[in-house]
Amino acid sequence: MSDQIYFFDTTLRDGEQCPGASMNLREKLEVARQMERLGMDVIEAGFPCISDGDFEAVHTIAREIKKCRIAGLARCVKADIEAAAKALEPAGERARIHIFLATSKLHMQFKLKKAESEILRMAAEGVSYAKQFVQDVEFSPEDASRTDLDFLTKVVETVIDAGATTVNIPDTVGYTTPDEFYRIIRHLKENVPNIGKAVISVHCHNDLGLAVANSLAAVRAGARQVEGTINGIGERAGNVALEEVIMALRTRAGQFGDVTDNINTKEIVRTSRIVARMSGMQVQRSKAIVGENAFAHSSGIHQHGILNCRETYEVMDPQAVGWGATELPLTKHSGRAAVKSRLEQLGHVLTEEEVNTVFERFKKVGDSKKFVYDDDLSAIVDDSLHASTGLWELDFLQFVAGSHARPTATVGLLKEGKKFEDSSTGNGAVDAVIKAIERITRRKGTLKGYSVNAASEGKDALGEVTVHVDFGQPKPIVGKGASTDVIEASARAYLNAVNRSIRMENMPQPNNLDAGTI
Numbered sequence: 001m002s003d004q005i006y007f008f009d010t011t012l013r014d015g016e017q018c019p020g021a022s023m024n025l026r027e028k029l030e031v032a033r034q035m036e037r038l039g040m041d042v043i044e045a046g047f048p049c050i051s052d053g054d055f056e057a058v059h060t061i062a063r064e065i066k067k068c069r070i071a072g073l074a075r076c077v078k079a080d081i082e083a084a085a086k087a088l089e090p091a092g093e094r095a096r097i098h099i100f101l102a103t104s105k106l107h108m109q110f111k112l113k114k115a116e117s118e119i120l121r122m123a124a125e126g127v128s129y130a131k132q133f134v135q136d137v138e139f140s141p142e143d144a145s146r147t148d149l150d151f152l153t154k155v156v157e158t159v160i161d162a163g164a165t166t167v168n169i170p171d172t173v174g175y176t177t178p179d180e181f182y183r184i185i186r187h188l189k190e191n192v193p194n195i196g197k198a199v200i201s202v203h204c205h206n207d208l209g210l211a212v213a214n215s216l217a218a219v220r221a222g223a224r225q226v227e228g229t230i231n232g233i234g235e236r237a238g239n240v241a242l243e244e245v246i247m248a249l250r251t252r253a254g255q256f257g258d259v260t261d262n263i264n265t266k267e268i269v270r271t272s273r274i275v276a277r278m279s280g281m282q283v284q285r286s287k288a289i290v291g292e293n294a295f296a297h298s299s300g301i302h303q304h305g306i307l308n309c310r311e312t313y314e315v316m317d318p319q320a321v322g323w324g325a326t327e328l329p330l331t332k333h334s335g336r337a338a339v340k341s342r343l344e345q346l347g348h349v350l351t352e353e354e355v356n357t358v359f360e361r362f363k364k365v366g367d368s369k370k371f372v373y374d375d376d377l378s379a380i381v382d383d384s385l386h387a388s389t390g391l392w393e394l395d396f397l398q399f400v401a402g403s404h405a406r407p408t409a410t411v412g413l414l415k416e417g418k419k420f421e422d423s424s425t426g427n428g429a430v431d432a433v434i435k436a437i438e439r440i441t442r443r444k445g446t447l448k449g450y451s452v453n454a455a456s457e458g459k460d461a462l463g464e465v466t467v468h469v470d471f472g473q474p475k476p477i478v479g480k481g482a483s484t485d486v487i488e489a490s491a492r493a494y495l496n497a498v499n500r501s502i503r504m505e506n507m508p509q510p511n512n513l514d515a516g517t518i
Ligand SMILES: CC(=O)SCCNC(=O)CCNC(=O)[C@H](O)C(C)(C)COP(=O)(O)OP(=O)(O)OC[C@H]1O[C@@H](n2cnc3c(N)ncnc32)[C@H](O)[C@@H]1OP(=O)(O)O
Pocket: 014, 017, 047, 049, 050, 051, 074, 075, 076, 077, 100, 101, 102, 111, 112, 142, 172, 235
């Protein structure tokens, strides 16, 4: 028989304790609605005694959310428990009061200033009092992982006797390690006589980056509820990121016995986005499962592997957690396989030789910017293939321009393996470049139109220049050129027009020896 793992989301309580993450009623309700769609078992909606706003949020969520249990936090203080009970009233049978009391020596001595006997009494009284309002009571011995194990064992037995139906073992300051936490949970399972009457839960913080590993170790040891937040937001370094625990249990099921859960994993990414938007806590790109790069591969060797078989570099299907298809962003690290595949997707049917030509330009563009977008690639195809079938190719370009300098350009062109070079001044840098090209190619045209567009996004975007040039043919010739530098894009566009004009007229090619053959 399979064992059910319950997920308890505390994004709206512990998550909200993250500095700057406070949410208003509308924001909390939107998160709660999404948690319901995600299939969360328990939503801790807040700590009702702390403010009118939190009371109202718990009360509203208890009324509006129908499929999840709704929890409210309370200290071992009558007023806290009464506030939680009142706020949770609309949830009826689905209401859970979550009581906590610190049990480590450090907390008992310096924070609560209470002896062990008083702590045992307060814990038992708190749980019994909560039981007068609801059946479902969870108890957390705060700082459990730093609590003397014999005392922790006694506390757990006491609160279960008092009626706690879930006993949550928090690693409040993210101090424990997987082996140690496994031993703590096993110890409780084996040494608390009435442990069978309660679900063991764990609540791990991430101060040492071990929250997921510790939660998984606890599941292996027999914990059946995992508490955490979406995106891992929470006090200090945050709570365990539930999406990571959920997907680890699903992906490595064999490691954890026959466990099941109620989560609709396809809602994970949407939930992450909503939590990020509502809390204002952005998700880092490389974060597991929900980061923008979690299923993106940019290096050629990985892209080649993925194109042959996705599993070569992915342990999960991105669609299983709500992303679209795997992404293969093109960067300078990409190889031919990925570039060729993207060219085909974009509808460019090219020969191997043409792909090689495009690939060479692609690498150059990749060196000058972070991403080579689809538009960049199409612009490269237009530009480099026209160049490869035309007569003239741009070799180099230098120009001087400025408010006190006469715009001057020196252009180097290639034709059939020979190098040509000439210079010109002009009304502006583009004009000087065009004039230098005309001097080399001996083709004079009249510029009828000139436009420049950002062919891709970002400040390192490829500029695409389009020119309309009248060479005295029946209609003006259109030329296009792309580069991260607009003057270079202009030179490429003008040359593209020159080559088209030459092809169109089928003119004899100019023998341009006095234009500066090198
Ligand atoms: C590990 C966790 O995440 S615990 C939850 C943390 N969350 C919060 O603190 C929520 C926001 N908190 C608040 O708004 C306030 O701290 C309140 C309303 C809870 C309490 O405010 P105040 O009464 O002004 O107390 P203050 O915050 O200064 O100190 C906490 C008091 O609670 C006591 N206390 C702490 N935990 C418990 C507990 N589990 N049971 C009983 N008393 C407790 C402390 O000993 C201290 O008591 P004292 O005032 O008699 O010294």
